[in-house]
Amino acid sequence: MLNKSVTDSIRQSYKTLQDQLPGFIPRRAQNYLVAEIAKSLAGEYSDSNRMIVAEAGTGIGKSLAYLLSAIPYAKLNNKKVVISTATVALQEQLAHKDLPFYRRISPLPFSFIIAKGRQRYCCSHKLSLLTESNNEDDKQVALFTEKPKKKELDLLKRMYKALAEGKWDGDIDSWPTTIPSSIWQSIVSDKYSCHNGLPMHRECPFQKAREHLDKADVVIANHSLVMADIDLGGGVVLSEPEQTIYIFDEAHHLPNVAREHSSAAASLKGSASWLESLNKSVSKFCNLADQKRVNRFQNSLHEHIQELIPTLNQLSKQFDPTLFNDDGVYRFEHGEIPNWLAEQSKELKEVSTKANQALAKISDLISERMKDGELAPRMAEPALAEIGFYLQRLENLAQVWFLMAKPNSDKGAPLARWLEKSQDRDGDTFINVSPLEVGWQLDQNLWSRAAGAVVVSATMRALNSYSFFCKQAGISEKPEDGVRFLSLASPFNYQENAQLVIPKLPMEPSAxxxxxxxxxxxPFYLAEQSSSLVLFSSYWQMNKVAEGIEKIVKKHGWNLLIQGQESRQEILKKHKKLCEENKISILFGTGSFSEGLDLPGNLLTNLIITKIPFGVPTSPVEEAHSEYIESRGGNPFMQISVPEASKKLIQSVGRLLRKEEDSGRVVLLDRRVITKRYGKALLDALPPFKRLIE
Structure with missing residues (x-):
């Protein structure tokens, strides 16, 4: 049952909220969401499965709702709260707006912090090594994937100076310009060499960012970081799942993020190349360790590297070039690989795993000597940083071959397995493996362990059903399992303020x-409209149409802003300025403009969708998933494409009304919602716009 202390805290926060915001109008749906989250976490629906899945439409105020309910419950029950988002924008909104506001109205004091993964932080020691070395230095060359150019070294020096002077915190997101990937990979923090057990790394940006993480009551993370922690067993980066209330906002992205985390890829020639470099460095590393104890690991590592290199080089020649399609891809049907490759994969898995273990032992022996004072840190730490670079690559290589060698299960979906030929001169071959379904992993590693879970999004359902999402995310819909499902419509008056227009056109998008x-x-649907957003299915079509209407745009004095010609931020900045000056502004965008774009009031009154956003299964994973469904007698179009299109269409029309006083129209230039049998389901899943079907 819900503890009285929790309910008292929620009520007091809400009263303070009303007192602090003159003219505040209580939202019935928001209040209901607060109550249902609190009751779900308290075990009123299920003591063993304290979980709520809620679709809350735009304007309900779901962020404040889950803060009002989850934080008091967690504080009064000695639990941590992890809020996970899919976008940096929502992370920043929570950190700079929502949580500071809630803390002002909460009777319970609490602390919060943003958590980012290691990949967002530089290692200050690696950075110092690269800036203090010269171009020919072995340490520098080892840390770079390619020999550095002068302008790259100059950038590193500027970064090092800014970090040393406290003008930069080592976070890639806070550096004023884009840092090239090749540069960032040479200085990025890694779990092997950049840890606080080593004195020269205790001041690294990642370690500083983690200092207060364990003490914070609320951690703002992202789906990727949560998945990384769960993959490590949970409780490694974030708090233990059993002590954590998880809030997944923008939860519709979670299954895809989970799948990406369970995937692996490695090149053949590229791997052989860095293994050659490692082989040359083994003696150098081992000279820093205890000679009696390191000898057998040195021999083992040399032996396994010398077995891996020729095998990988030979393997790249064994695939028939005619197998690959025009994009350089060959996918193994039903995830089944030939027997010779299955046997080769088992051998490569064993050898790469043993090489990884041997190098890890060498690293441990060097660390041990340094901790015992037998080896100076200035000698040990550069070597440990370099070893960390190789350990990460060996670990990934072992994972690729582990997944390639793993037999397909009779119970679940097979793994998607495919090869990719690089388009450059060396013609390297990449081995790729990805699961098709990750729901069971999420259930086993997350939902069944969590102290509580709040799973929310503005677009969770597909075709008015949670089934598609629940299957992807491993959430049970069975009433006896006790998961609370809640669908809260937006408070906006769609009938009065918005219209959905479906014109009578002579052809459909497939023509x-x-x-x-x-x-x-x-141009007819842009005329007499001050602020428009047109969503296209492809860049090619968008640019072709932009070129085709150029003369009309100039003739009418319209301002056309096209995605890709400038940064998203710059385009939106110009659009807002034009609208403020009462000038006509038209935005052209593709699928990425259908989500996370907030244009309230007069910034958007005319939304045009050129076609239903059906995804074409072009990626090997999507093709494999369709193949799997067909093999079980299913219909991939109805089971995957239509539900996905429903969610994307809801997200697209959600760009129009952002506040209760907003108004405008949606024009859908795709008659298939009228002519096809699936059309009615797509229409009925949209908000209740006033409809005009010509």
Whole structure:
């Protein structure tokens, strides 16, 4: 049952909220969400499965709702709260707006902090090594994937100076310009060499960022970091799942993030190349360790590297070039690989695992000597940093071959396995493996262990059902399992403030002349509209239409802003300025503009969607998933494509009304919602716009 202390805290926060915000209007749906989250976490629906899945439409105020309910419950029950998002924008909103506001109205004091993964931070020791060395220094060359250029070294020196002077915190997101990937990979923090057990790393940005993590009551993370922690067993980076209330906002992204974390890829020639470099450095590393104890690990490592290199080089020649399609991809049907490759994968798994173990032992022996004072840190730490670089690569290589060698299960979906040929001169081959379904892993490693879970999004359902999401995310819909499902409609008055227009067009998007039709028809739906957003299915079509209507745009004095021509931030900045000056502004965008774009009031009154956002299964994983469904007698289009399109279409139309006083229209230039049998389900899943079907 819900503890009285928790309910008292929630009520007091809410009263303070009303007192501090003059003209505050209570939202019934928000209040209901607060109550249901609190009751779910308290075990009123299930003592063993304290979980709520809630779809809360735009305008309900779900962020404040889960803060009002989850934080008091966690504080009064000695639990931690981890809020996980899919986007940096929501992380920043929570850290700079929502949580500071809630802390002002909460009777319970609490602390919060943003947590980012290691990959977002530089290692200050690696950075110092690269800036203090010269171009020919072995340490420097080892840390770089390629020999550094002068401008790259200059950038590193500027970064080191800014870090040393306290003008930069070592976070890639806070550096004023984009840092090239090759540069960042040479200085990024890694779990092997950059840890606080080593004196020269205790002041590294990642370690500083983690200092207060264990003490914070609330941690703002992202889905990727939570998945990384769960993969490590949970409680390694974040708090133990058994002591944690997880809040997954933007939860519709979670299954894809989980799948990416369970995937692995490695190149053949590229791996052989860095193994050659490692082989040359083994003696150098071992000279720093206890000679009597390191000898057998040195021999083992040399032996396994010398077995891996020729095998990987030979393997790259064994794949028939005619197997690959025009994109340089060959996918193994049903995830089944030939027997010779299965046997080769088992051998490579064993050898790469043993090489990884031997190098890890050498690293441990060097660390041991340094801790015992037998080896100066200035000699040990550069070597440990370099070893860490190789350990990460060996670990990944072992994981690739572990997944390649893993037999397909009769119970679940097979692994997707495919090869990719690089398009450059060396023609390297990449081995790729990915699971198709990760729901069981999420259930086993997260949901069944968590002290409580709040799973929320504005677009969780597909075709008015949670089934598609629940299957992907491993959440049970069985009533006896006690998960609380809640669907809260947006408080906006769609009937009064918004209209959905479906014009009578002579052809559908699949027709060859549809792009030309868009060029002809689109100006009619842009005329007399001050702020428009047009969503396209592809960059090619968007640019083609932009080129086709260029003369009309100039003739009418319209301002056309096209995604890709400038940064998203710059485009939106110009759009807002034009709207403020009462000038006509038209945004052209693709799928990424259908989510996370906030244009309230007069910044958007005319939304045009050129076609239903069906995804074409072009990636090897999507193709493999479709193949698997077909093999079980299913229909991939109805089971994957239509539900995914439903979610994306809801996200797209969600760009129009952002506040209760907003108004406008949505124009859908795709008659298939009328002519096809799945169309009615897509329409009925949309908000209740006033409809005009021509």
């Amino acid at each position: 060859a002349g549809f792009t030309d039709l868009l060029i002809e028809e689109l």
